[in-house]
Amino acid sequence: MYGYVEFMGRLKTQCGNCTEWMLRSDVAALPGAFKLTTLVPSLTILQSLLPVRLMCLWLDALTALVLGLLRGQDLLLVTDDHSQILLDVGWVVSVAGASYTHVILTSQHSLLHTSRPTHHTQGSFLTAILLFHHHPTAFLLLLADNKHWNPSYLVLFCLDQHLNTTTVLNQPVVQRSRFILLFQPTVQAGHTHLLAYTSRPVHHDKSGCSFTKTPLGVWSHDRFHSRQALFPPRFHDFGGQVLKLSVVCTNDQPFLYAAKNGSCTGGNSDAAHIIAKKLNFQVAYIDLEEVVWGSKQNGTWDGMFGELMYKGKDLVINSQDITADTISDFDWTYPYWENSYGIILEVPRPLPQWRNILYPFSSLTWGLVFGTTMVISSALALLIQRLHHVSDPIGITLQVAAVLLGQAMDHRKVRIWWVRVWLLSWWLVVDILAVVYTGNLMAVLTIPAYPSRIQTLQDLAQSHFISCMLDFGLFLPEALKSSSNPTLATLGKKMFLDPSFDRLDPTGFLLEQVQRGTHALIISYDYLIFIQRKKQLTRSTYIMDDKLYRTYFSWFLRRNTPYTTILSDHLTRLVETGILAKIFDTHVGRLIGEESQVRGDGVLNLGHLQGAFIVLALGLFAASLTLMLEHLV
Known part of the structure; x- marks a missing residue:
C-alpha cells in the first residue's frame, strides 16, 4: 500500500x-x-x-x-x-x-x-x-x-x-x-x-x-x-435573477400586509429586500387570491406551499410554522421568530357595583372581622359586669364594637387598668383594619372588580366557550382533535372554523363572537396582540396565560434548493444583529399609531357609591322597624 x-x-x-x-x-x-x-x-x-x-x-x-x-x-x-x-x-x-x-x-x-x-x-x-x-x-x-x-x-x-x-x-x-x-x-x-x-x-x-x-x-x-x-461560492451573487414569492398579504401583520397603495409590505418583506440587495436578486410577489396558508391534504399541498411545490414559486416568507410535514417536503431557513398560539376571550362582566363596600375584604376576612368584634366586645362586657358589677353591659359592648366604625370611646369612663390594656390592643387592631379597608376601598371604587378569569386550557375546555379559528389551512385544528391529551382533544372537538371570512377584516366576525362572550379565538400570539391593540379591545378582551403549541417561524423553499443555506445565513444575521426585531417594531408602531384608549375617567359616580347608600337605606329601615317595635311593646 x-x-x-x-x-x-x-x-x-x-x-x-x-x-x-x-x-x-x-x-x-x-x-x-x-x-x-x-x-x-x-x-x-x-x-x-x-x-x-x-x-x-x-x-x-x-x-x-x-x-x-x-x-x-x-x-x-x-x-x-x-x-x-x-x-x-x-x-x-x-x-x-x-x-x-x-x-x-x-x-x-x-x-x-x-x-x-x-x-x-x-x-x-x-x-x-x-x-x-x-x-x-x-x-x-x-x-x-x-x-x-x-x-x-x-x-x-x-x-x-x-x-x-x-x-x-x-x-x-x-x-x-x-x-x-x-x-x-x-x-x-x-x-x-x-x-x-x-x-x-x-x-x-x-x-x-x-x-x-x-x-x-x-x-x-x-x-x-x-x-x-x-469550491468557489455559486450563489454569492444571483446576477439580478428574479425570485418568485408565494405570499398572502392578509392577516399576517406585522410580517406581511397590504399597504395603502395595494403593494405587499411588512417586516419579512423588508428583510427580503435587504437580502436581495446584498445578493443581487429581485423579488416578485405573487399574492394568492384565496387566503390559504397551506396544508397537506391526502398527500397534496394547497395554498402557498402548493404554489411552492407544484407551480414554480421560489420562496414563502409569510409567518409559517415549522411542522413535521413542512420539514419533510421543503427546505427551510433557520428560525427567525419564536411564537405560539394565543387565546383571546371576553373580559368577564364586572361584579355588581353595589357590592363595592364588601370587595375590599374577602368573605373569610369579613367573617373574621365580625367574629372577632363580637368576641372582644362581648367578652369584655361580661368580664366587667361580673368583676366590677357594671349595670349596662350591652352599652359597653356597643361602644367597643363602634370603634370599628370609627366612633370614639371616652377613655375617662374606663378607670380599670386591665380594661385599658385590653382596649389598647383592640384599638391597634382596629386602626390597622381601617387603613387596609380604606386603601382597598379606594382601589375598588376606581377600578371595577371582576370575577376570576379563565387562564388555563383545562378551565377553557370545561367552560361554555367555543374555541374558534380562521379556516385558512393551518394544521392546529386537526392536531387538537387527534391529540391524546383530553383537554386538547376537547378543545379540538368544540372547534369552530370560519371558512368565509372577509379578506379585509378576517377576524372581524370571530371577534364579535368573542365580545358576545360565546367564543374563544385562537390565533398566532403576536398577531393576536397586534389585532387586540389595533381594534382597541384591550379593555374588553384579554389573552389567556396558557398558550398552545410553542412554534418557530421560518422561510420555506423548494426541497433541495442549493441556495437555502445562503438565504438562511443572511436572515440569521439580521436576527442576531437585532435589525429584524427593529423592523417588526417599526411596522407595529406604524400600523397601530398612538394608543387612543384611556383606562378610566377618574370620576366617582353614583354607581361606584351605591353600596354605601344601600347600607344607609337598610340602616334606616332597621331603625324604623325598631321604633315600631318599641312603641308596640
Whole structure:
C-alpha cells in the first residue's frame, strides 16, 4: 500500500514517459490503480479507451482530492461500469480509509437500489464524487427520485473529453448541491489537460446565456491548493435573477400586509429586500387570491406551499410554522421568530357595583372581622359586669364594637387598668383594619372588580366557550382533535372554523363572537396582540396565560434548493444583529399609531357609591322597624 507522498513522487517521475512506464514488464510492482493485466485484455484496448497521459492526470487529481483537500469530510464515490474498469478507485479508497469517518465506494446501480442512511446521501459534511465515462442521464433521472440526495459538495469526474457535460450540469439533481466541481479532459495544442469547472446557473452573459458551465482553470496543485479554491461560492451573487414569492398579504401583520397603495409590505418583506440587495436578486410577489396558508391534504399541498411545490414559486416568507410535514417536503431557513398560539376571550362582566363596600375584604376576612368584634366586645362586657358589677353591659359592648366604625370611646369612663390594656390592643387592631379597608376601598371604587378569569386550557375546555379559528389551512385544528391529551382533544372537538371570512377584516366576525362572550379565538400570539391593540379591545378582551403549541417561524423553499443555506445565513444575521426585531417594531408602531384608549375617567359616580347608600337605606329601615317595635311593646 502506498501513501500519498510516495505515490505522487513515483507518479511524477514515471509520468514523464508514461508509455515507457506502462510497457514495463514489472506490472505487479505498480500501484493498484494500474492493474492492467487483470482489468483489460490488452494494453492496446486500454490505450484506445483512456490515454496513458490522461490516466496519470486523473489519478493525480483524484488522489490529491481524496488524500489531501477533502480530509475531514464523509466521502461517497460513485462509479459507472466503464470508470470502474479504467480506474481502480478501490485502491484510492483503501489508502484514504484512515483519514475519513465514512468512506463508501459504490456503483450507480447500487446507489439507486440500496437503502442508505440520510447522512450517506446529504449534509454539509458529505462530499460525493461521481466518476463516469458515458453520459449519466439515465442514472441522474432515477437519482432525482431520491429526495434525500443532496450532498453539499459534489465532484464530477468525466473521463470522456468529447462528452457534453453541460447537459450533465443542467440536470436538476446535480444542481441541488451547494458546491459543484467538474473535471473534464481536453486537448489543446497537442497537450492533454484536465480542466476544472463550477456551475453558476443564476449568472448570464450579455446575450442571456446561462453560466451553467463556468471554467475555473487547468488543474494544478498550485492553482487548487485549498478547499475554497476547489469550491468557489455559486450563489454569492444571483446576477439580478428574479425570485418568485408565494405570499398572502392578509392577516399576517406585522410580517406581511397590504399597504395603502395595494403593494405587499411588512417586516419579512423588508428583510427580503435587504437580502436581495446584498445578493443581487429581485423579488416578485405573487399574492394568492384565496387566503390559504397551506396544508397537506391526502398527500397534496394547497395554498402557498402548493404554489411552492407544484407551480414554480421560489420562496414563502409569510409567518409559517415549522411542522413535521413542512420539514419533510421543503427546505427551510433557520428560525427567525419564536411564537405560539394565543387565546383571546371576553373580559368577564364586572361584579355588581353595589357590592363595592364588601370587595375590599374577602368573605373569610369579613367573617373574621365580625367574629372577632363580637368576641372582644362581648367578652369584655361580661368580664366587667361580673368583676366590677357594671349595670349596662350591652352599652359597653356597643361602644367597643363602634370603634370599628370609627366612633370614639371616652377613655375617662374606663378607670380599670386591665380594661385599658385590653382596649389598647383592640384599638391597634382596629386602626390597622381601617387603613387596609380604606386603601382597598379606594382601589375598588376606581377600578371595577371582576370575577376570576379563565387562564388555563383545562378551565377553557370545561367552560361554555367555543374555541374558534380562521379556516385558512393551518394544521392546529386537526392536531387538537387527534391529540391524546383530553383537554386538547376537547378543545379540538368544540372547534369552530370560519371558512368565509372577509379578506379585509378576517377576524372581524370571530371577534364579535368573542365580545358576545360565546367564543374563544385562537390565533398566532403576536398577531393576536397586534389585532387586540389595533381594534382597541384591550379593555374588553384579554389573552389567556396558557398558550398552545410553542412554534418557530421560518422561510420555506423548494426541497433541495442549493441556495437555502445562503438565504438562511443572511436572515440569521439580521436576527442576531437585532435589525429584524427593529423592523417588526417599526411596522407595529406604524400600523397601530398612538394608543387612543384611556383606562378610566377618574370620576366617582353614583354607581361606584351605591353600596354605601344601600347600607344607609337598610340602616334606616332597621331603625324604623325598631321604633315600631318599641312603641308596640
